[in-house]
Amino acid sequence: MEKTFEKNSRSYSRVRPGYPAELYERIARFKKFDSSSRLLEIGAGHGVATGEVYTRWNSKILAIEPGQSLCEMGEKQFSEKGDVEFQCVPFEDFHSDIRFDGIYAATAFHWLDEEIKFRKSSELLKEKGLLFLFWNYYTISDDKVFEDIQQIYRDFHPKGAGKGDPRVFTREKINKRRDEMIQSEYFEQLDHWEYSYDLNYSADRYIQLLKTYPINNHPPEIMTPFYEKFHDYISERGDKLTITILVCSDIGEKVKTNL
Numbered sequence: 001m002e003k004t005f006e007k008n009s010r011s012y013s014r015v016r017p018g019y020p021a022e023l024y025e026r027i028a029r030f031k032k033f034d035s036s037s038r039l040l041e042i043g044a045g046h047g048v049a050t051g052e053v054y055t056r057w058n059s060k061i062l063a064i065e066p067g068q069s070l071c072e073m074g075e076k077q078f079s080e081k082g083d084v085e086f087q088c089v090p091f092e093d094f095h096s097d098i099r100f101d102g103i104y105a106a107t108a109f110h111w112l113d114e115e116i117k118f119r120k121s122s123e124l125l126k127e128k129g130l131l132f133l134f135w136n137y138y139t140i141s142d143d144k145v146f147e148d149i150q151q152i153y154r155d156f157h158p159k160g161a162g163k164g165d166p167r168v169f170t171r172e173k174i175n176k177r178r179d180e181m182i183q184s185e186y187f188e189q190l191d192h193w194e195y196s197y198d199l200n201y202s203a204d205r206y207i208q209l210l211k212t213y214p215i216n217n218h219p220p221e222i223m224t225p226f227y228e229k230f231h232d233y234i235s236e237r238g239d240k241l242t243i244t245i246l247v248c249s250d251i252g253e254k255v256k257t258n259l
Contacts, residue, residue: 015201015209016136017245018048019106022195023134024056030190030251031130033057035083037101040064040124042091043108047074049134053104054084062098066090092116102130109133110177122186125254131187134249135177137170141198141244145237152233156226158218174248187252195247203234206241 033039037059044050044063054061060083065071071088078084087094092113103121105112121131140146146167153161174194181189201209207227210216216223234241 015205016048016212017199018052019134019136020195020197020247023193023247023249024052026191026193026249027130027132027251030253031102033059033102035059038062038098040096040100040103042103042105042121043111044070044074044086045106045108046070047077047086049104049106050074050078050084054078054081058083059101061085062087062096062100064089064091064094091120096124098124099126100124100129101126102132104132104134107135110135110173114180118180118184118186122254127254127256129254131181131252131254132249133177133181133251134247135174137174137246137248139167139170139244139246140242142242145241148233149230152226152229156229157216158222158226159215170246174246177248178250181250181252184252186255188255189250189252191249191251193249193251196244197247199243199245201234201241201243202239203231203241206234206243207231 035058037057039053039057039059039061041050041053041061041063044065045067047063050061050063053059062085063074064087065074066089068088071086074086078086103125109117118131125131140149150161150166178189178192181187181192207230210227210230216226
């Protein structure tokens with residue numbers, strides 16, 4: 001996974017969407033962050049959510065990211081922001097004497113070690129600190145287009161289309177991640193929220209998006225026919241593919257524990 005993001009770090013920054021203002025407004029219902037707040041970002045990537053959070057709240061942000069190329073991109077982007085620091089380290093190896101007002105992860109928390117991610121997050125937070133997790137999911141609302149794309153996967157992708165409906169798998173992921181927060185003995189879940197909007201991709205831009213996913217991390221000679229077929233399909237549709245972005249967030253407050 002990390003190698004895929006590293007390899008396609010520049011494409012990732014160009015084609016992966018950020019997060020809507022409504023998400024941050026939702027978070028602010030539960031805790032007000034400002035320039036005096038200290039926040040930890042887990043899996044910062046090249047800094048999309050970092051920039052959005054900093055612009056909105058002007059908080060002091062420590063952003064950790066295991067990928068060297070992504071971390072360097074983030075450092076360069078925020079080099080003039082004294083309140084934003086990047087560290088190239090996996091969350092599992094991260095240590096700090098600082099206790100944070102909030103910890104957040106943007107489409108990253110699911111990659112962490114399940115045995116420690118909630119416990120360690122709790123340890124790094126102040127009492128009543130907030131853990132806010134959010135994800136972007138991608139789907140196709142048009143049933144005909146969805147089936148056409150599934151056929152391209154069946155015919156041209158080295159792993160095929162997989163078994164079952166990926167939209168069902170997406171819902172299962174959302175529910176699983178929501179339930180992890182609910183069941184955590186370290187956090188009281190305050191909120192689960194979902195929001196969707198449509199985004200149009202050209203053929204070239206959508207191919208770049210596909211290249212950012214681990215499932216497509218295969219040699220070019222294997223993937224080229226798949227990408228070419230996708231490119232032809234989108235071009236024939238007026239060079240526009242409408243993707244529905246489903247934004248989900250789970251917000252939890254640290255609870256006292258004797259564990």
